Amino acid sequence: MHEMSIAQGILDIVLKTAAEHNAVKISCIKLLIGQMTQVEPESLKFGFAALAANTIADGAVVDITIIPLVGKCNSCGQQFTVERYSFLCPLCHSANILVVSGRELAVDYLEVE
Amino acid sequence: MQIKVMTNILEKNDQVAAALQERFEKAGIFVINLLGSPGCGKTSLLEKTIKALKETLSIAVIEGDLFTAKDAERIEQHGVPVVQINTGGGCHLDANMIQGVLDCLDLGELDIIVIENVGNLVCPAEFNIGEDCKVTVLSITEGDDKPLKYPLIFKQASAVILNKVDLLPYTNFDLKAAEKDITAIHPEVTLLPVSCQTGEGLEAWFNWLMKQVQIKKGKESK
Numbered sequence: 001m002h003e004m005s006i007a008q009g010i011l012d013i014v015l016k017t018a019a020e021h022n023a024v025k026i027s028c029i030k031l032l033i034g035q036m037t038q039v040e041p042e043s044l045k046f047g048f049a050a051l052a053a054n055t056i057a058d059g060a061v062v063d064i065t066i067i068p069l070v071g072k073c074n075s076c077g078q079q080f081t082v083e084r085y086s087f088l089c090p091l092c093h094s095a096n097i098l099v100v101s102g103r104e105l106a107v108d109y110l111e112v113e
Numbered sequence: 114m115q116i117k118v119m120t121n122i123l124e125k126n127d128q129v130a131a132a133l134q135e136r137f138e139k140a141g142i143f144v145i146n147l148l149g150s151p152g153c154g155k156t157s158l159l160e161k162t163i164k165a166l167k168e169t170l171s172i173a174v175i176e177g178d179l180f181t182a183k184d185a186e187r188i189e190q191h192g193v194p195v196v197q198i199n200t201g202g203g204c205h206l207d208a209n210m211i212q213g214v215l216d217c218l219d220l221g222e223l224d225i226i227v228i229e230n231v232g233n234l235v236c237p238a239e240f241n242i243g244e245d246c247k248v249t250v251l252s253i254t255e256g257d258d259k260p261l262k263y264p265l266i267f268k269q270a271s272a273v274i275l276n277k278v279d280l281l282p283y284t285n286f287d288l289k290a291a292e293k294d295i296t297a298i299h300p301e302v303t304l305l306p307v308s309c310q311t312g313e314g315l316e317a318w319f320n321w322l323m324k325q326v327q328i329k330k331g332k333e334s335k
Contacts, residue, residue, distance in 0.1 A: 002205050002236035009122040017118050031122075038235045038265055085264040086297040095300030105239070107118045 007047035023112035026057040034104040035069040069102030129208035133243025140220040143329040149250035151232030154276040157309040170224040177206040205236035234263040246271035253277040257291040272303040279308040
């Protein structure tokens with residue numbers, strides 16, 4: 001259940017950001033989570049709700065966007081969705097692949113009052 | 114009102130991990146984050162490694178475990194410095210935990226620190242703890258479907274040890290299929306089939322490890 005550590009990280013970020021903007025309530029937290037991360041969205045929401053109790057983030061909606069796993073071939077330039085975690089270029093079969101997206105674990109934005 | 118944040122959630126952990134890495138860099142110590150399921154043979158691999166290399170390399174071990182010191186006690190018998198971290202139920206080590214115990218080790222004396230993470234194929238893969246590289250142990254008895262089920266821990270590993278190959282004849286583990294999946298996930302990975310029981314393949318692991326330490330110490334160019 002490392003989602004609890006991640007939820008704590010999110011709470012630290014949103015409380016700090018809200019304080020910097022003199023917000024009194026956080027109503028929505030938008031998260032970007034890559035497909036190739038070990039995060040279970042429901043566990044994360046559950047953990048966050050528990051940690052946020054009695055803070056200005058209490059009851060905030062946690063809205064998660066899953067970012068697909070995309071690779072780019074450094075040999076031929078082909079960009080492709082990684083299927084079955086195969087990091088080989090579907091066009092030229094090169095193994096020299098850059099992960100373009102899919103490893104995100106970020107707070108995108110907050111909605112506050 | 115909307116506030117754009119765009120901050121990495123693991124930023125705090127990554128900052129501490131970067132500071133640790135700098136300390137290890139200054140001391141010229143090669144640091145491994147040893148990963149794998151409970152019972153895959155991480156501690157057995159460590160014991161074999163210490164036995165074989167402790168005259169050549171100055172090795173220390175940091176043991177991560179939920180509640181017990183059983184692994185640390187096993188390592189201690191081999192006469193190398195060992196520090197136990199109990200996570201109290203936590204499923205992974207994080208950079209703060211490593212920072213908290215680092216003063217227990219004499220960094221000036223060491224060539225290599227192996228950090229044995231909590232047995233788990235999921236959570237530890239997300240947390241950097243200042244290591245030079247991750248090494249993942251997968252044992253034959255776990256089944257050949259694990260790389261595709263837990264791809265991140267294989268993607269992050271510089272080397273994957275396939276342990277307990279002496280049991281291959283007694284299981285339906287398809288070594289070729291597993292190797293194919295692991296190299297598709299991580300094409301540059303070093304794959305090392307070994308048996309800590311019979312000693313098969315361990316020499317190749319020791320050589321790989323020695324090479325990494327030499328590279329770190331700058332005695333050999335990459």
